[in-house]
Amino acid sequence: MIEFQDVTKSFDDEVVLKNISFKVQRGETLIILGESGSGKSTVLKLILGLIKPDSGKIIIDGSDITDMSERELVSIRRNIGMVFQEGALFDSLPVRDNVGYRLNEEGTLEEMEIDRDVEKHLGFVGLEEAIDKMPVELSGGMKRRVGIARALVGSPEVILYDEPTAGLDPITKRTIVELMIKLRDMEGVTSIFVTHDLHAASIIATEYAASAEDGNIAYKSEGGAKILSSINFIMLMDGKICFYGGYRELNASEEPYVKSFVN
Numbered sequence: 001m002i003e004f005q006d007v008t009k010s011f012d013d014e015v016v017l018k019n020i021s022f023k024v025q026r027g028e029t030l031i032i033l034g035e036s037g038s039g040k041s042t043v044l045k046l047i048l049g050l051i052k053p054d055s056g057k058i059i060i061d062g063s064d065i066t067d068m069s070e071r072e073l074v075s076i077r078r079n080i081g082m083v084f085q086e087g088a089l090f091d092s093l094p095v096r097d098n099v100g101y102r103l104n105e106e107g108t109l110e111e112m113e114i115d116r117d118v119e120k121h122l123g124f125v126g127l128e129e130a131i132d133k134m135p136v137e138l139s140g141g142m143k144r145r146v147g148i149a150r151a152l153v154g155s156p157e158v159i160l161y162d163e164p165t166a167g168l169d170p171i172t173k174r175t176i177v178e179l180m181i182k183l184r185d186m187e188g189v190t191s192i193f194v195t196h197d198l199h200a201a202s203i204i205a206t207e208y209a210a211s212a213e214d215g216n217i218a219y220k221s222e223g224g225a226k227i228l229s230s231i232n233f234i235m236l237m238d239g240k241i242c243f244y245g246g247y248r249e250l251n252a253s254e255e256p257y258v259k260s261f262v263n
């Protein structure tokens with residue numbers, strides 16, 4: 001679904017990514033770890049085509065987007081939802097228009113259809129009642145959930161999360177992580193999750209969502225080997241991938257840098 005082939009990216013004189021290669025298969029979750037400034041957000045911006053690599057190739061769902069024009073990128077981006085660091089809502093727009101922003105811009109759907117899609121995704125994040133509120137009226141956690149609803153509109157197959165749990169209390173963080181697990185296991189989305197938050201990452205790597213008998217969704221950590229084997233970690237250091245592997249390998253790594261990060 002997403003592939004980097006030998007991607008290099010510099011800003012001014014600083015090489016941020018040096019010949020980076022990785023693949024994310026359909027339905028897989030890739031968790032990107034690394035210090036502040038290691039290039040995590042840069043990877044997401046390259047996937048969206050917001051910036052271009054200096055060399056190498058980026059393939060999204062079989063299309064080489066490396067040299068695509070803005071116009072060609074529109075259809076690629078339609079299939080990718082992005083949850084920005086801090087939520088990044090438009091303060092002057094109510095929740096309804098923030099969530100429906102992309103569909104309103106595209107202008108291909110009737111207003112009623114857009115409203116229906118917006119309501120559906122606000123329901124998914126448990127915020128139906130906030131539809132007519134302004135962002136200033138929302139708590140930090142609610143803003144993040146609105147940011148997730150906005151990424152879901154149009155039902156993209158890929159979702160990119162940039163630090164979706166940073167600065168949240170443990171309970172709100174748990175709510176966000178459960179939404180991410182629900183999207184992975186109930187909707188089959190492919191995702192990339194950029195984070196410093198190893199606790200959130202470990203929940204994503206060890207729990208899965210299943211329908212309970214009462215019709216609710218239960219989060220379990222036993223017997224989900226098949227789902228959980230589709231979660232991989234990358235750690236960035238000095239422009240390189242210094243670790244690639246599953247949750248178990250991450251915790252068992254003898255590499256000093258990885259060990260200091262994990263501990």
Ligand SMILES: Nc1ncnc2c1ncn2[C@@H]1O[C@H](COP(=O)(O)OP(=O)(O)OP(=O)(O)O)[C@@H](O)[C@H]1O
Pocket residue numbers: 011012014016034035036037038039040041042043
């Ligand atoms: N548009 C830009 N112009 C110049 N330098 C940039 C630009 N974008 C990123 N950089 C630089 O590239 C490096 C990587 O930035 P990036 O935002 O990808 O880091 P990050 O891993 O997401 O960090 P954080 O965890 O703090 O969000 C940093 O040194 C940053 O200053």
Ligand SMILES: [Mg+2]
Pocket residue numbers: 040041042085162
């Ligand atoms: Mg960042």
